[in-house]
Amino acid sequence: MGDASDNRPEPDQHSSVGAWAKRYYFANRAMMESILRPYGLGSTQWFVLYELVNTGPTMQRDLAQRLHLERATLSGVVATLVRKALVEQATGDDQRQRLLTITDAGRVLWNSLPDPVEITKAIALDGADPADIEIAIRVLKSAAEQVEGHVAG
């Protein structure tokens, strides 16, 4: 098994908010993907279906904004979903834009799916003080926004 005696003093970045945010993000994603693997879905693919189910047909550019993805990134995810026949990508009045709609097959699959976000969250935050969670969210939100502002600014 694992050696539990990992108390060597690690360098600075290994004990920072950034390092733990990264580690939590990957742990989270790994668990979500292990839950979704039997259904042949990736985590971001799941988020796209979630939006289409709960918001209805959506313009691709709006979806990118909602999910905080670049156009190029979403383009690939959507292509995968279309190839699997779970999502339909239609052209509307404005011939540049694409309207995304979940297909019947997509809805059937969706209804058979567990909610990987809820499952993972329940495990992750089990025993955590709600007030601490609030503080953690505040710190992360402010940190993310300050860094994002610097790149765009």
Next chain:
Amino acid sequence: MGDASDNRPEPDQHSSVGAWAKRYYFANRAMMESILRPYGLGSTQWFVLYELVNTGPTMQRDLAQRLHLERATLSGVVATLVRKALVEQATGDDQRQRLLTITDAGRVLWNSLPDPVEITKAIALDGADPADIEIAIRVLKSAAEQVEGHVAG
């Protein structure tokens, strides 16, 4: 430009610790990479050099553990660094293992590099209450470990 009136109630996952951890992680990485791009380095490549500079020659398997990367992932990163002649990958007594050492060229490059972690951290945590940061780290650490524990079972 952007409409600043984005206060529509977003679904649960968009206001969770997980969502903000993800967003902070990517903002962080984007900034680190924009700092390192002029030097032709990626963020994980930088972490490898950091370890080799501050810890000295290291077995590849130990480095993987320290950086929390899978063997397969590190293998690719190391191959890139070797191709750039920044790192040397040598075989030792145990012919299965590889000893990694930074090259002279690697050290020269390293000495010309800014520290992207410090720069980004300074921006991210500017104005944050140190006590809140401690709490955020505690929450993230516990969340990451609980999720990791569940995958490993």
Next chain:
DNA sequence: CGATAATTGTCAGGTACCGAACGAATTGGA
């Protein structure tokens, strides 16, 4: 109206991560 600017999606190329499977080397046990 027509040239120019902005928007939208896609592609190409790059980074970073994973799991599964493989081969070579080493270790351990019968």
Next chain:
DNA sequence: TCCAATTCGTTCGGTACCTGACAATTATCG
């Protein structure tokens, strides 16, 4: 001693993210 189990690195296939460049379309303004 010798074979099975383990370790270590790599390769392969897949996901998710980015930037930069491009074509097509639509909007804007002289």
